[in-house]
Amino acid sequence: MQFGCKYTWYFINRNNVALYILVIMKTIRNTASKTAILELITHSEVALSHVEIQKLTGDLCDRVTIYRVLERLINEDLIHKIATPDGTVKYASCHHHHDNHHHIHNHVHFSCEKCLSVTCLDSVEPSYKIPDNYLVKEVNFTLSGLCPKCI
């Protein structure tokens, strides 16, 4: 069998059942849109929403492409998604700082009610205690009020 992409075969033999498993590795490609959008997010002081990225990139690419690029950048763990208190979603780059072993984004976001900016406060780590019948996988801690510029 031949494929143009990377792949591996796994073989399992258990209880008289033989199984060949084909694992296809999708190769990630770098494109103009992807690099430009990542640049934009990385160099931005504040987190950006989809519409903001759309305005900033002009006619670089289609709005659908922006959605798909953002999705890929998240999968590659290059950016992260932030849900602001009012329900809008913004994106910021990851300055990991990951909780070493657990790979949990555990830092505070600040959302300014006046200029609507959202910022990662990478240095601040919140602490909490929660009943242990809950399994915590992600932490999303957003403070809102007035940012230094608007105070």
Added chain:
Amino acid sequence: MQFGCKYTWYFINRNNVALYILVIMKTIRNTASKTAILELITHSEVALSHVEIQKLTGDLCDRVTIYRVLERLINEDLIHKIATPDGTVKYASCHHHHDNHHHIHNHVHFSCEKCLSVTCLDSVEPSYKIPDNYLVKEVNFTLSGLCPKCI
């Protein structure tokens, strides 16, 4: 001057400028829709989204009315809005518990990635430290993972 609604006059006299300010007080009304929706949210174990409220109320009122009622209930500080990590907005009643003097919602929310339920963990209070050039007015701390039922 005469008005059907409540109003007050304020008078300011400063630097040779005399100013009469008319403050009109909007009277809040209780309607069937409003009481029903508040009941629903208050008695619910978990936070409810707009669509969920729509399904639960049936043809009690128009969906637009639900949006407007929710907005009013938030203004009256009877319910609060919760943005889940994926950007959907849910509503829960306020069991204040308000930071006595400051009137800040300061409690943890848990969002289950399996059953999609969102719960207020009123008893848990997160602690954090933030640069003092920020003015914090709201705290929105959402943990996500698996809830006791789904674990």
Added chain:
DNA sequence: TTGCTTAATGCAATTTGGTTGCAAATATAC
């Protein structure tokens, strides 16, 4: 109770945000 005034509602239309399918374009491995 009745009438008056303004708040709240219903409905239709519109805007906004996000998704899907498919053909065409293009990045990467060889």
Added chain:
DNA sequence: GTATATTTGCAACCAAATTGCATTAAGCAA
């Protein structure tokens, strides 16, 4: 350069949320 799978653009689609306006009804005072 060529082959092949990934990425893109476009159009269509869908759901969520907002707006304007005419109508209804809550609450106050007589």
